[in-house]
Amino acid sequence: MSTTVEHAGAHGYRWWISDAWEMALRNLKHIQRTPDLLMYALIQPVMFIVLFRYVLGGAIDVPGGDYSQFLLPGIFVQMVLFGSVAGTAVGVADDMGRGIMDRFRSMPVSRSAVLVGRTLSEIARNLVAVVVMIAAGLLVGFRFDGDPLPMTAAFALLLAFGYAFSWLAALIGMAVSGAEAAQAGGTVWLFPFTFISSTFVPVSSMPGWLQAYAEHSPVTVLVDTLRAWFGGHDAGSSAWQSLAWTVGVLAVCAPAAVARYRGKSA
Amino acid sequence: MADAIVVDALRKDYGDVRALDGLSLTVAEGSVLGLLGPNGAGKTTAVRILATLLRPDAGTVEVCGIDALRSPQRVRPLIGLTGQYAAVDEKLTGFENLRMLGRLFRLGRTQARQRADELLEGFGLAEAAGRPVRTYSGGMRRRLDLAASLIARPRVVFLDEPTTGLDPRSRAAIWRITEDLVAEGTTVLLTTQYLEEADRLAEAVAVIDQGRVIARGTPDELKNRVGGERVEIGLTDPGDAERAQRAVRAVTAGAPCSYDGEGRLVVQVAGGASLMPELMREFDTAGVAVADLAVRRPTLDDVFLSLTGRPSPAPGQDTRKEQEEREAPPPDRVAAATGGRADGR
Ligand SMILES: Nc1ncnc2c1ncn2[C@@H]1O[C@H](COP(=O)(O)OP(=O)(O)O)[C@@H](O)[C@H]1O
Ligand SMILES: [Mg+2]
Numbered sequence A: 001m002s003t004t005v006e007h008a009g010a011h012g013y014r015w016w017i018s019d020a021w022e023m024a025l026r027n028l029k030h031i032q033r034t035p036d037l038l039m040y041a042l043i044q045p046v047m048f049i050v051l052f053r054y055v056l057g058g059a060i061d062v063p064g065g066d067y068s069q070f071l072l073p074g075i076f077v078q079m080v081l082f083g084s085v086a087g088t089a090v091g092v093a094d095d096m097g098r099g100i101m102d103r104f105r106s107m108p109v110s111r112s113a114v115l116v117g118r119t120l121s122e123i124a125r126n127l128v129a130v131v132v133m134i135a136a137g138l139l140v141g142f143r144f145d146g147d148p149l150p151m152t153a154a155f156a157l158l159l160a161f162g163y164a165f166s167w168l169a170a171l172i173g174m175a176v177s178g179a180e181a182a183q184a185g186g187t188v189w190l191f192p193f194t195f196i197s198s199t200f201v202p203v204s205s206m207p208g209w210l211q212a213y214a215e216h217s218p219v220t221v222l223v224d225t226l227r228a229w230f231g232g233h234d235a236g237s238s239a240w241q242s243l244a245w246t247v248g249v250l251a252v253c254a255p256a257a258v259a260r261y262r263g264k265s266a
Numbered sequence B: 001m002a003d004a005i006v007v008d009a010l011r012k013d014y015g016d017v018r019a020l021d022g023l024s025l026t027v028a029e030g031s032v033l034g035l036l037g038p039n040g041a042g043k044t045t046a047v048r049i050l051a052t053l054l055r056p057d058a059g060t061v062e063v064c065g066i067d068a069l070r071s072p073q074r075v076r077p078l079i080g081l082t083g084q085y086a087a088v089d090e091k092l093t094g095f096e097n098l099r100m101l102g103r104l105f106r107l108g109r110t111q112a113r114q115r116a117d118e119l120l121e122g123f124g125l126a127e128a129a130g131r132p133v134r135t136y137s138g139g140m141r142r143r144l145d146l147a148a149s150l151i152a153r154p155r156v157v158f159l160d161e162p163t164t165g166l167d168p169r170s171r172a173a174i175w176r177i178t179e180d181l182v183a184e185g186t187t188v189l190l191t192t193q194y195l196e197e198a199d200r201l202a203e204a205v206a207v208i209d210q211g212r213v214i215a216r217g218t219p220d221e222l223k224n225r226v227g228g229e230r231v232e233i234g235l236t237d238p239g240d241a242e243r244a245q246r247a248v249r250a251v252t253a254g255a256p257c258s259y260d261g262e263g264r265l266v267v268q269v270a271g272g273a274s275l276m277p278e279l280m281r282e283f284d285t286a287g288v289a290v291a292d293l294a295v296r297r298p299t300l301d302d303v304f305l306s307l308t309g310r311p312s313p314a315p316g317q318d319t320r321k322e323q324e325e326r327e328a329p330p331p332d333r334v335a336a337a338t339g340g341r342a343d344g345r
Helices: A009-033 A035-059 A067-096 A099-105 A111-139 A148-175 A179-188 A190-195 A208-214 A218-231 A237-263 B043-050 B072-078 B094-104 B109-122 B138-150 B168-183 B195-201 B219-226 B238-252 B272-286 B300-308 B319-327
Strands: B003-014 B017-028 B032-036 B058-063 B079-082 B156-160 B187-192 B204-209 B212-217 B229-235 B257-259 B264-269 B290-296
Touching: A009 A035, A009 A067, A009 A111, A009 B094, A035 A067, A035 A111, A067 A099, A067 A111, A067 A148, A067 A179, A067 A190, A067 A218, A099 B138, A111 A148, A111 A237, A148 A179, A148 A218, A148 A237, A179 A190, A218 A237, B003 B043, B003 B187, B017 B032, B017 B043, B017 B058, B017 B187, B017 B204, B017 B212, B032 B043, B032 B195, B043 B058, B043 B156, B043 B187, B072 B079, B079 B138, B094 B109, B094 B138, B109 B138, B138 B156, B138 B168, B168 B187, B168 B195, B187 B195, B195 B219, B195 B300, B204 B219, B204 B300, B212 B219, B212 B300, B219 B300, B229 B238, B229 B272, B238 B257, B238 B264, B238 B272, B264 B272, B272 B290
Parallel strands: B032 B187, B032 B204, B079 B156, B156 B187
Antiparallel strands: B003 B017, B003 B058, B204 B212, B229 B264, B229 B290, B257 B264
């Protein structure tokens, strides 16, 4: 045949980056071409902010007394988790049921690059959601009182945390039977996961047995970190704990997801 | 000539279902093998194993001299796969699909664009290149899918039922593309449920049933084994069956004739079409009223019946395929119907 295909070999890493980039590009186009899904991802945080701030907020006592100030960091974390998990789980599950995955698998494409490209591109969706939440937060009276550096670190940590959980979502996406199942089953656990934490109410208001878990929930440590850094306080050990959770979830789920993805083929 | 594909004693179980049961076959380099079998015979399973998507429970697979089970990553750059269902991205345009796949096949940036344009042009998709695949017809999708599997000019191409569910024009287009491919020296393994398709494209045919090869040879050898065409006669009154069978015997000099007990006769005879006028006259004289009369080429069903003595399994389970088949009848039916009879099989 006229063209023989130059194979990866010594320049493997260059092709790995190229593969991941192509996958990310594909997913970004999907996000862009499904505006209804993107709208949903943006309306949901705004809805939560408004509901909690005005409907429930009056009945919730928080330290400092200002519920907006308490609520927003929690909403950030919850919505980034929902965004990462729903986006990746549904996307992966959807791909699994389609011939296109078979095509990728029968090609000399790096297996890990397929998932890396997808999860990385989900960050874009979260970035848009974060911008919308910042705007909505400012409108309901949230103040960013911290120094630029910790506040930047807070957003970076938030996105990294969401990124780590998108690998867990990739595992879910491969385990369930299809996109609908991923949509429903993939995100339902996020309700207890995010509610049993300091997201909406102080952990001290919960019954003792629940506090034991809630105090150490990965959501709590991240929300507390964000609250401290946006408010201009010291986050203490929460910051390290959030980072540890991020790295831990990533270190466990990413290899597991890649292995599972490989295992689904020869 | 070396063999591009060598498969030996493949076994694959899905739970209790034995999908492949000692499947062995070889395909010479630059030739086309038609893997002919009914729904559920194990065709897709075999193709998926060959395309490194699935591991068998036992057996060996060699593609272009490479052990595909031990070194799947060395086989992948050499093969192209067009699955039973179009494997393209619905939300991307035709061009975006091919460009992306070109890059994933390690073509350079410009090369990937050029190859995408070239294939879209060659497959009659240039005008639709900028439209999302979602808006394509079934035939366009299948052509794009085929184009996608040819991006890297693979040495071996697997086509899994490439024309099932397609309209005659799209089918003809796929056939032409396949023939061009073979003319360029590509090795093709084609699965099909249509004897006519294997006849048209393949120089060798392997008939598979329940995961094993039950016959192999050239399409002509296969057709000879089944013995000519089929004349199907539908009687207006099943009570005429006796007289009708006598009339058939008189005209065909004892060709095999079967009666289903409900007014349908099937005569197996070479040159069936030329016997039609005489047959009609004979029925007239005998006072047999005929509702419809059709000549058709032997189909996979006939091959199957004569090889195994039982009818080919009814299409079942796979609802998606049934749907496709409803949209377009199998091409085997070259009917010279007098009464017009709309019937799949
Ligand atoms: N993923 C699967 N799980 C269980 N059974 C399967 C699976 N895939 C195929 N089979 C079974 O294996 C047999 C062969 O299937 P297949 O290779 O798809 O046949 P064909 O492509 O010839 O129609 C069938 O009985 C089918 O029901
Ligand atoms: Mg099949």
